[in-house]
Each structure stands twice: as structure tokens, then as C-alpha cells.
Amino acid sequence: MFEKSDNKRGDSVIRETFRKQGFRILLSLSAILLLSVGCSKGEANKKLYVYNWSEYMPDEVIAEFEKETGIDVVYDVYSSNEEMYAKIKAGGGGYDIAFPSSDYAKIMIGEGMLQKVDRSKLDNMKHLDPDFLAKMTFDPQHDYAVPYAMGAVGIAVNTKYVKDFPRSFDIFKMEKYKNRMTLLDDMREIISSALLIHGYDQGSTDPEALRKAKEEALAWKKNILRFDSEGFGKAFASEEYWVAHGYAENINSELSDEQKKHFVYFIPEKGAMMAIDSMVLLKDAKNVEAAHRFMNFIMRPEVYVKIVEHFNMPSINVEARKLKSIPDLYPIEELKRATVLEDIGDAVQVHNKIWEEIKLAR
CATH class of the missing domain: 3.40.190.10 (Periplasmic binding protein-like II)
Structure with missing residues (x-):
């Protein structure tokens, strides 16, 4: 049992002790918190x-x-x-x-x-x-x-078989190479290219523009073996295709050193799309x-x-x-004339309809 006078003094000492310890604890907690935040930020940046x-x-x-x-x-x-x-x-x-x-x-x-x-x-x-x-x-x-x-979709040509060709999409109108050519099976690439060739925007929904684009694409289609977005590189290397619309990197990687001697690749003068x-x-x-x-x-x-x-x-x-x-x-200069493929919004629905008509046409 403490005496009354001693208790008052004891209470004062205890309060002072807790005040000092509390301050130290607060400082410690603050340091830990700051360190924790710093570590979290550091960890995030790792x-x-x-x-x-x-x-x-x-x-x-x-x-x-x-x-x-x-x-x-x-x-x-x-x-x-x-x-x-x-x-x-x-x-x-x-x-x-x-x-x-x-x-x-x-x-x-x-x-x-x-x-x-x-x-x-x-x-x-x-x-x-x-x-x-x-x-x-x-x-x-x-x-x-x-x-x-960056890169563009261009046209690969096997010059062992194809001579004196235009450096444009008109190469697909050359009937003497019928069934030895391919175009990408890609609505955006084909419709956009056909529109640009005739001076229209890639997202055009103008009926006259779409009529011309469809006619252009059909003129190409009648001479190609198929639309092909999957095997065009290997098929060009096996000489099933002599002319292929596609990506240079995909085609070049399939060719032997000997085949590369007859490999020409160009970006069409008009209508080329790039990404x-x-x-x-x-x-x-x-x-x-x-x-x-x-x-x-x-x-x-x-x-x-x-x-x-x-x-x-x-x-x-x-x-x-x-x-x-x-x-x-x-x-690289050829690539500068290509048009960047962009989102065309609701026009894609109209283009899809035209594309279906092109694919079904005989």
C-alpha cells in the first residue's frame, strides 16, 4: 500500500514515463510507416x-x-x-x-x-x-x-517466273499469272487499298466509292488462286505462288539464300496500307x-x-x-507513301457487307 503523498508523486512519474515512451513509440511507428511506404514504392518500381x-x-x-x-x-x-x-x-x-x-x-x-x-x-x-x-x-x-x-503490306514477286510487272496492285490484273497469285484474306487491307487507289478515304461509305472499290477487288480476285493470310509465306517459298500480297518479313524468313536471288518485294505506288x-x-x-x-x-x-x-x-x-x-x-522511302490503317468506326459494317459480296462472287 502506498502512502498518499507517494502516490501523487508516483502518478506523476508514470505519466511522464508514458509520455516519453509514447513519443518514442510514435516516432518508431512513423519511421516504420515511412519505410514501409518507401519499400512498397521501391518494390512496385522493381x-x-x-x-x-x-x-x-x-x-x-x-x-x-x-x-x-x-x-x-x-x-x-x-x-x-x-x-x-x-x-x-x-x-x-x-x-x-x-x-x-x-x-x-x-x-x-x-x-x-x-x-x-x-x-x-x-x-x-x-x-x-x-x-x-x-x-x-x-x-x-x-x-x-x-x-x-512499323511495316506495310506489300507485294512479293518471284522474278524467276514473273517478268516486266507493274509495281502496283495492277499486277493482280495480269491474266497470264492466273492462279499463281494470292491476296491477304483481310477485309480491311483489301477494301481500304481499293478505296485509296480510287482516291477515297479508307473509311468511306459513299456508294460510288464502294462500287469502284468492289469492282477493283473483283478484278484482282479473278486471277488469284485464293485469299490467304496464313500460309502465303510458305506457299511463296514452295513456288505455289509467284506473286504474294503480304508481309515482307513473313515471306523472307521462309526463303533459302538461293530463292532470295529471285525475290523482289515492293510497296505498291497507290493503295498500300501500313501499321x-x-x-x-x-x-x-x-x-x-x-x-x-x-x-x-x-x-x-x-x-x-x-x-x-x-x-x-x-x-x-x-x-x-x-x-x-x-x-x-x-x-524506307517506299514505306513513306503508305497509309496508316486506322479505326473506321461504323463504316466497318458497310465494308463487311461489300467484303462478303467479294468473297462469294464467282
């Missing part, structure tokens, strides 16, 4: 979730980025724009960066699925070709889309700082040249062109 086309980036590039930055890249793939769009739209994946083609980039911008990039953190954009940046009318200020790769696939920062991206570091790293010339050489594709990076040690499959 991860980057990338959603890209299948086989669209060399493993060595990802490994080099991870080694240089200490950021772990979690890499997932898709096989079509539709697959990518549907998954992200549904809120799946938790990705930071995706790689949509120009038409889907336009859709994603319009639907608020992306956040703006911080151009101040992307100083390597200075290396990109202004002529091709100007083609990105779906994002004219480059607020959302950072170009990754620009871009790196975009998704609206719900958590690792924004890491995403910017990754995009800027990709645009570094000595890194980007590894990508274009791996796939033997044209370089949108001017400085990387100077470092490239293998020849381009076609002159």
Missing part, C-alpha cells in the same frame, strides 16, 4: 507488367533492360488486337504497357483506356523519324502512343516510372537496332538505321 504480341521482342532486349535497371519484367503475350483489347477492357491482367496497332490505339484513346505519357521522361523520342510520326494522326501530339514498330504498333501506358498502370524507363530504353538506338535486325523490319528510329548491319527488305 516490377513491370508488359502485354505484347507473341514473339515481338527479342529475349536479349528484355534481359538487358532487367540487368541494367534491376526491374523485373513480367511478360505476357497475345495473338491479336481483339484479344488484347477484350482482356484489358474487362479489367484483366494488371498490365502497365501494351502494344496496340494504330487502329486499336485510336479506339483505346477514345475510350479512355490509356493515360498520357510523360514526354520529359522519353528523351529518346528525338531519334524517331518525323515523317512517320506525322502519319500518326490518331494521336497527333503523341500524348499516348510511343511508336514501337504502326505503339507502346501505350494503360490507365490503371501501377508501375508508371518503370514503364517510362522501359519505353525510353527501347528507343535507345543501340537497343532498337537489335529489335529491327532480329525481325528484319524497317526502323522507325533514324539513328538505329545507321547502326543496322543487314539490308532492308525494301527501301
Whole structure:
């Protein structure tokens, strides 16, 4: 039992002790909290979730980025724009960066699925070709889309069999090569090309424009063996096709060194369609700082040249062109006359109807 006077003094000591200990505990908790927040932010920036086309980036590039930055890249793939769009739209994946083609980039911008990039953190954009940046009318200020790769659908010719041909879609009107030619089984590519040849916009719904486009496509169709978007590269290599509408990289990869001596590839003078696939920062991206570091790293010339050489594709990076040690499959100047494929909105329904009529025609 304490005496009364001693109890008052004891209470005072206890209160002072608790006050000092409480202050120390508060400081400790604050430090722990700050450390925890710092660790969380640091941990977040050590991860980057990338959603890209299948086989669209060399493993060595990802490994080099991870080694240089200490950021772990979690890499997932898709096989079509539709697959990518549907998954992200549904809120799946938790990705930071995706790689949509120009038409889907336009859709994603319009639907608020992306956040703006911080151009101040992307100083390597200075290396990109202004002529091709100007083609990105779906994002004219480059607020959302950072170009990754570009390419056009052109025409491959086996010059062992095909002589004196026009460097245009008129090659498909040459009856002497009937059933030795193919066009892509792709509504957007065929209808858009036919419209552009006659001076119309790729998204036109004008009845006269569509009539001319349909007639043009039918004139091509009567001489082709089939529409083919799957096996055109292998079929060209086996000489089933002597003329093939398709991607240079797909065809070239199937050819032997001997076959390449008879391989000519060109971008048509009129009607050529091209795509620009871009790196975009998704609206719900958590690792924004890491995403910017990754995009800027990709645009570094000595890194980007590894990508274009791996796939033997044209370089949108001017400085990387100077470092490239293998020849381009076609002159970059030809690509400049191509039109970027963009989303055409409700016009796609009208075009689908025309496409069905073309496919069913005999």
C-alpha cells in the first residue's frame, strides 16, 4: 500500500514515463510507416507488367533492360488486337504497357483506356523519324502512343517466273499469272487499298466509292488462286505462288539464300496500307516510372537496332538505321507513301457487307 503523498508523486512519474515512451513509440511507428511506404514504392518500381504480341521482342532486349535497371519484367503475350483489347477492357491482367496497332490505339484513346505519357521522361523520342510520326494522326501530339514498330503490306514477286510487272496492285490484273497469285484474306487491307487507289478515304461509305472499290477487288480476285493470310509465306517459298500480297518479313524468313536471288518485294505506288504498333501506358498502370524507363530504353538506338535486325523490319528510329548491319527488305522511302490503317468506326459494317459480296462472287 502506498502512502498518499507517494502516490501523487508516483502518478506523476508514470505519466511522464508514458509520455516519453509514447513519443518514442510514435516516432518508431512513423519511421516504420515511412519505410514501409518507401519499400512498397521501391518494390512496385522493381516490377513491370508488359502485354505484347507473341514473339515481338527479342529475349536479349528484355534481359538487358532487367540487368541494367534491376526491374523485373513480367511478360505476357497475345495473338491479336481483339484479344488484347477484350482482356484489358474487362479489367484483366494488371498490365502497365501494351502494344496496340494504330487502329486499336485510336479506339483505346477514345475510350479512355490509356493515360498520357510523360514526354520529359522519353528523351529518346528525338531519334524517331518525323515523317512517320506525322502519319500518326490518331494521336497527333503523341500524348499516348510511343511508336514501337512499323511495316506495310506489300507485294512479293518471284522474278524467276514473273517478268516486266507493274509495281502496283495492277499486277493482280495480269491474266497470264492466273492462279499463281494470292491476296491477304483481310477485309480491311483489301477494301481500304481499293478505296485509296480510287482516291477515297479508307473509311468511306459513299456508294460510288464502294462500287469502284468492289469492282477493283473483283478484278484482282479473278486471277488469284485464293485469299490467304496464313500460309502465303510458305506457299511463296514452295513456288505455289509467284506473286504474294503480304508481309515482307513473313515471306523472307521462309526463303533459302538461293530463292532470295529471285525475290523482289515492293510497296505498291497507290493503295498500300501500313501499321504502326505503339507502346501505350494503360490507365490503371501501377508501375508508371518503370514503364517510362522501359519505353525510353527501347528507343535507345543501340537497343532498337537489335529489335529491327532480329525481325528484319524497317526502323522507325533514324539513328538505329545507321547502326543496322543487314539490308532492308525494301527501301524506307517506299514505306513513306503508305497509309496508316486506322479505326473506321461504323463504316466497318458497310465494308463487311461489300467484303462478303467479294468473297462469294464467282
